[in-house]
Amino acid sequence: MSAFAFLFLQEHLISGASMILFNQNNVEIEYHPETGILEVRWIRILQEHQLSSIWEEIAKYLTKYNLKYLLFDATHIDYVPTMQYEHIELIFKMGLPTSSLEKIAVVVSETVRETSLIEERLAECPKLALYNYQFKLFHHYYEAMDWLLELSKFKI
Numbered sequence: 001m002s003a004f005a006f007l008f009l010q011e012h013l014i015s016g017a018s019m020i021l022f023n024q025n026n027v028e029i030e031y032h033p034e035t036g037i038l039e040v041r042w043i044r045i046l047q048e049h050q051l052s053s054i055w056e057e058i059a060k061y062l063t064k065y066n067l068k069y070l071l072f073d074a075t076h077i078d079y080v081p082t083m084q085y086e087h088i089e090l091i092f093k094m095g096l097p098t099s100s101l102e103k104i105a106v107v108v109s110e111t112v113r114e115t116s117l118i119e120e121r122l123a124e125c126p127k128l129a130l131y132n133y134q135f136k137l138f139h140h141y142y143e144a145m146d147w148l149l150e151l152s153k154f155k156i
Contacts, residue, residue, distance in 0.1 A: 105144035
């Protein structure tokens, strides 16, 4: 990550004005107006019955703010349960707003070793493929932010 990218992220995300839109069931949804990012933080593993209602909240805010970037931060979770195709369909049964969303970044803890399996499962989801979203998994928060905002192309 370039020095510019790091300084930009520090100034606009850490000290910038953001809004907590939702905080419930071990999930926090935060909107960063300066960057157009909707950030979803998982504090603990969710139960399957919680996924649909959380996804409704995410879809609502993506549409309301016409956002291009979605960041899932699961760095506080050391274990990601094996996700079957049916579970992924459950998560995305509401669909995603099609108007503006371009990129989805997921940040998982370095202790999570099943990242390639997670990427394969998500790649199998027809609703993600239908809208041609860019999707990428990361182990570091700032790398995900850099990728979402393409800050590496700026050099100082």
